[in-house]
Amino acid sequence: MKKEFVCISCPVGCRLTVWDDEGEVKVSGNTCRRGQIYGVQEFTAPMRTVTSSVPVEHGRQAMCSVKTAQPVPKERVQDVLRAIRALHVKAPVAVGDVLLEDAAGTGAQVVATRRVEDRRKYS
Amino acid sequence: MxxxxxxxxxxxxxxxxxxxxxxxxxxxxxxxxxxxxxxxxxxxxxxxxxxxxxxxxxxxxxxxxxxxxxxxxxxxxxxxxxxxxxxxxxxxxxxxxxxxxxxxxxxxxxxxxxxxxxxxxERTRGALNIPGTRPAGVYTAGCAQRLVNMEGMMPGRRVVILGSGDIGLIMARRMVWEGAKVEMVCELMPYSSGLNRNIVQCLEDNGIPLHFNTTVVEVHGRERVEGVTIAQVDPATRKPKMETARYVECDTLLLSVGxxxxxxxxxxxxxxxxxxxxxxxxxxxxxxxxxxxxxxxxxxxxxxxxxxxxxxxxxxxxxxxxxxxxxxxxAETVDVTPCGAVRYVVPQRLVKGEGEAALYFRVGSAVKPARLTVKCGDAVLKTLKKPVMTPGEMEKVVIDLAKVDGDVTVCAEEG
CATH class of the missing domain: 3.50.50.60 (FAD/NAD(P)-binding domain)
Structure with missing residues (x-):
């Protein structure tokens, strides 16, 4: 089955057509190698980095932003978001702190992307 | 003190x-x-x-x-x-x-x-003069972004977004990821000023329609937004064609309009x-x-x-x-002026001397393919070719200052 994508590798935005030619993934419409790589990846296993933010108990800020440390399969994004929504985080949090080891069985960690200090230290 | x-x-x-x-x-x-x-x-x-x-x-x-x-x-x-x-x-x-x-x-x-x-x-509703009532539920996209990501509050559940700049696209995905329904993104122009990457990963990934040549012509609701009327615009004049007007139910209007x-x-x-x-x-x-x-x-x-x-x-x-x-x-400065499709150049002035200077510029409309010429008087300082230049992408060209002895022009043309 042929699929069509707009390449996101650069501003040109080539319209790619990608199909499976007896086990080999073929790309047309690209004008450079990056389009070829993007087309194959998007056709075979589209991946996305998920970012969100979670409430922090006694944080100096209400929320701490988070991301998956690795991209996750596109079709698992909603599951990963659900796992992130269930997180309970307590201040202090440092950038890079692992908040969840394995997001919804994807193997990707969820890490903090912002520093949130304990507000009780400042009152 | x-x-x-x-x-x-x-x-x-x-x-x-x-x-x-x-x-x-x-x-x-x-x-x-x-x-x-x-x-x-x-x-x-x-x-x-x-x-x-x-x-x-x-x-x-x-x-x-x-x-x-x-x-x-x-x-x-x-x-x-x-x-x-x-x-x-x-x-x-x-x-x-x-x-x-x-x-x-x-x-x-x-x-x-x-x-x-x-x-x-951000430009607000006031800058656009959108007719209609003045209910709660009209936010700039960046304001909604701060509410959702930093304050932990949801501005609404059923959303129409006007403007397809990057913040609007990013917020379309963000609202969906937090459980809202994003009905559509309307864009007055025939193209988006947002990155391809965001159109693909924020809208297409989440099945959100993007309507070009379309704007919001009326906001409805007394206390809270109850819906908006959208209409297509004439691409030449950008005036709404009222015969195409239709009502879209929503409780929130996000603006990403510059x-x-x-x-x-x-x-x-x-x-x-x-x-x-x-x-x-x-x-x-x-x-x-x-x-x-x-x-x-x-x-x-x-x-x-x-x-x-x-x-x-x-x-x-x-x-x-x-x-x-x-x-x-x-030191004495010379002027740098845009010409052709180039809308502006920063810096706008240069000091004559040694070394290099990077000029940053933006085109006013898409140029495909694009040829850039930087001139000082009749002397060509630099030429550059690119497959495409779009208003959404800032471009850069580096020139040799030793060759600058008068005013400089930065010109982009098709070709």
Whole structure:
């Protein structure tokens, strides 16, 4: 089955057509190698980095932003978001702190992307 | 009491932080940053999505991570001080700053050099004059972004977005990911000013329709938004074709309809302004026409990549330190003017001399394929070809200053 994508590798935005030619993934419409790589990846296993933010108990800020440390399969994004929504985080949090080891069985960690200090230290 | 500092910086966002570090590295004995929010980092703190830093750090970071790298650096340096919750009210031509803060009351600063790094703000419903009632539920996209990502509040459940700039696209995905239904994104123009990447990953991934040549012609609802009327526009005149009007039920309208450099303080310095960028006129050192007052980042011209803001702020910070120590030579300048499809160029002036200067510019409409020519009189300084130039992407060209002996033009044409 042929699929069509707009390449996101650069501003040109080539319209790619990608199909499976007896086990080999073929790309047309690209004008450079990056389009070829993007087309194959998007056709075979589209991946996305998920970012969100979670409430922090006694944080100096209400929320701490988070991301998956690795991209996750596109079709698992909603599951990963659900796992992130269930997180309970307590201040202090440092950038890079692992908040969840394995997001919804994807193997990707969820890490903090912002520093949130304990507000009780400042009152 | 008046505090004396070598370099004062208005704004502790990406531009202000990078300028402070550069001023310190260039030998400034003390640097003071005035920031109105309760923490440094500026707008990056609410831009929790990734994609920042590919050019500057060579890796993909989220906004808060990008900011934290600069905050960590600044915190290591004792001679850089940040006053938080501090709002600058005035900058005079002789570099006297008046600010207020709950902790320090009235703050007066006399600076050897000033770097303006106040950033920009969003255009609102008032700027568009959308007819209809005035209910709750109409937000700028950036305001909604702060509510969702930093305050943990949802502005609404059923959303229409007007404007397909990057913030609007990013917020379309963000609202869906937090459980809202995004009915559509309407774009007045026949193209989006947002990145392809965001159209694909924010809209297409989530099945959100993008309607070009379409705008909101009326807002409905008394207390709360109940719906909007949308209509197609004539691509030539951009006037709505009322026979195409239709009602869309929603409780929230998000606006992503442009950014305006926040230059009220700049005007008090008497610096000449560029009517196209809505920022100050600067030379390659990012000095405005008000001596010793520099500008960088989104207050100078709206950038699409923070990486470019950091690079520009380094120039401004370094120049400010040099000026404060009497090491920035005064020299005659030449004008840099846009022509053809080029809408503006920053810097708008150049000092003749040695070395190279990077000119940043934007085209007014898409040029495909594009040929760029930089000229000084009849002499061609540089030519450049690109498969496409679009209004949404800032372009850069580097020229050799030794060849500049008069006014410079930067011209983009099809071909």
């Amino acid at each position: 008046v505090r004396n500092v070598e370099v004062a910086i208005i704004g502790g966002g990406p531009a202000g932080l990078a300028a402070a570090l550069a001023a310190h590295k260039a030998g400034a004995k003390n640097v003071l940053i005035l920031e109105r929010d309760s923490f440094p980092g500026g707008i990056l703190q609410q831009c929790i999505h990734n994609g920042f830093g590919l050019h500057y750090f060579g890796q993909e970071l989220t906004g808060p991570e990008y900011a934290q790298r600069f905050i960590d650096e600044v915190e290591k340096i004792d001679s850089i001080e940040i006053l938080l919750d501090t709002m600058a009210l005035e900058v005079t031509p002789d570099r006297r700053i008046t600010a207020v803060s709950p902790e320090h009351g009235l703050v007066q600063v006399q600076a050897g050099a000033v770097v303006l790094a106040m950033g920009c703000r 950014l305006i450099p926040e230059n009220e303080l700049t005007q008090g310095t008497g610096a000449a302004m560029d009517r196209v960028t809505s920022g100050a006129v600067v030379d390659a050192a990012r000095q405005t026409t008000a001596e010793g007052i520099f500008a960088c980042g989104n207050v100078l011209h709206v950038h699409d990549l923070v990486d470019n803001v950091s690079a520009e702020a380094q120039i401004a910070g370094q120049s400010a330190a040099k000026y404060a120590q009497g090491r920035l030579d005064k």
